[in-house]
Amino acid sequence: MTNIRVLIADDQVMVRQGFTVLLDAEPGIEVVGQAVDGADAVAKAAELRPDVVLMDIRMPGLGGIEATRRLTEPPASPDADVRVLILTTFDLDEYVYEALRAGASGFLLKDASAAELAHAVRVVATGDALLAPAVTRRLITEFARLTRVPRAPLKDRVGGLTERETEVLSLIAQGLSNAEIAGRLVVAEQTVKTHVGRILTKLALRDRTQAAVFAYESGLVRPAGR
Incomplete structure (x- = not known):
């Protein structure tokens, strides 16, 4: 290696x-x-x-x-x-x-x-998982508060995802790891990895951190209290 x-x-x-x-x-x-x-x-x-x-x-x-x-x-x-x-x-x-x-x-x-x-x-x-999940969740949530209006072009791109991919994306934005998402959805971790790969490809994103930011900016996920 x-x-x-x-x-x-x-x-x-x-x-x-x-x-x-x-x-x-x-x-x-x-x-x-x-x-x-x-x-x-x-x-x-x-x-x-x-x-x-x-x-x-x-x-x-x-x-x-x-x-x-x-x-x-x-x-x-x-x-x-x-x-x-x-x-x-x-x-x-x-x-x-x-x-x-x-x-x-x-x-x-x-x-x-x-x-x-x-x-x-x-x-x-x-690019396998969000960095420092506990801190990153706070960071991305606060970041999302600065984006008051979802960006229309991003909202349109979300429409290209399947229902399950949209669900996985929302969980990524909450800072969950692949294992945690698998447990939440009661599926194999490899299945989650496949979904994540397809999400990144369809949305032309580099990694999970960018996927989380996308989810907030598109309005798919809203910070708590909004």
Whole structure:
């Protein structure tokens, strides 16, 4: 099995070096480079082809949000598929919402432990589950509160899903894992994985985090109290 290749983008040298030491000590993970700002991250991602970019939001010059947008746009090369994991100091930083909309696959607090950091990288690399479900549920719910009116084009795209796929999408948006969805629907976990794959394909989404954001923005799922 090949290592997960990671690029760390942060304007603070101690953060870059600290995360590099932690990740390089993890089996199956390799830090292939460091970037000092968003522009540097975009350039080095093109050169080094990492699987995951750990991206700070607030950096001089090109910030993390715009860098994320540039990295996650449809690639010129079909084999270029980098995922972005946002680094933030606050779990409800307003900029994180924009980062998710820009194409980030998840986020991580900078005070995360080595185990949490490694887990986050592995989760984002596979796109297999929402990152840090308990925190991500709060994040996406708060993000959805900022979207007062469902976007019509997105509502139209939901119509292309089957009834069961729509049900699975709504559960993804609630932060449930494949195993939890399988238990809720009383089906095999592999069946859920198949549904998730079809949902991502039909909606042209990158991963589960983007699917959850889509569910809220389209109005399929409403935050509690709305």
